[in-house]
Amino acid sequence: MRSTELLRRVGRARFPLGAPSWPTSVPRPGPGRRIGLDYDHEWSRSYPVRLARAVVVDNVTRPLAHLVAPTTLLGEEHLRHVESPVIFAANHASHVDTPLLLTALPVRFRHRTAVAAAADYFFDTTWKSVLWSFSLAAIPIERSRVNRRSADMAADLLEDGWNLVIFPEGGRSPDGWAQPFRGGAAYLARRTGRPVVPVYLHGTRHVLPKRADKGSRAPGGSGTEQRARRGPRRSPVTVAFGRPLVPDEGEDARRFSARVERAVAVLGDEVRTDWWTARRLAASGESPSPHGPEASPWRRAWALGPRPDETRGDEPAWPRQGR
Secondary structure, eight states, rough: HHHHHHHHHHHHOOTSOOOOOTTSSOOOOOOOOOGGGOOOOGGGSSSSHHHHHHHHHHIIIIIHHHHHHHEEEEEEEEGGGOSSOEEEEEOOOOOTTTHHHHHHHHHHTTTTTEEEEEEESSSSSSHHHHHHHHHOOOEEEESSOOOOOHHHHHHHHTTTEEEEEEEETTTTOSSSOOOOOOOOOHHHHHHHOOOOEEEEEEEEHSSOTGGGGGTTTOTTOOGGGGGGOOOOOOOEEEEEEOOOOOOTTOEEEEHHHHHHHHHHHHHHHHHHOHHHHHHHHHHHTTTOOOOOOOSSSSHHHHHOOOOGGGSTTOOOOOOOOOO
């Protein structure tokens, strides 16, 4: 008997030699898609993909990001003696935060850093899952509730030597003021023993505020930023790194998270004023709240201050919030 005839007969064979039949009364489910938390992102950390991503980040993303958002770096000395891996915890006001932060990192961190990204936004379709896994080494994280699977995934990466970028607010600020920090970064620091580096990103909301890509009114803006527009707008930004923090003896994740949030707030005050003023206010417990005044939306928008290019001369765009 010819081999082709044998294969044809095997193909027509019934279970168990062939595939089982499907009951006609039961509808067949559609082909399953592994997206969200189920997405298999391990491929994005293989050496060939890491090499390709490094080429893109260094030669495309970094020049483009700094062309759109001329960047001033502060606190780089805090990263010189810290051992990898670390957790970078930053405020979040714009989609440009992630590429700007990644391209601002020293080379020894830049090409071995993963980004904790919202599973319901960045991993809701296959093409987005592939795009963000390749370009940012992103991993899907459940942001609406505490998820042990997400925590285990992030902890495994840290234990494997990967740095991690986390935006503890859980999403972009709707009006330019920071939202309360969640405890994910603090929990991972306690679990893995790795330090948290606070990061403050200043001015990114002027480059691409939330919902600006949809041509809607940009919340918390002023002047021309309040008018509908599409795409990013060139504006200077500042990326400030703080001193690495580790949990104190007996300090739980909730208290440590509050300390990380205060450290980011002090960095923001330092960017808007100066180092001495910010540290003096922090020592006396009088640092301005990063959450803004409890007031109407127009008052919160006014308190944020004008765009950098709308100030006169060398006058800094300080928030008008009282100290």
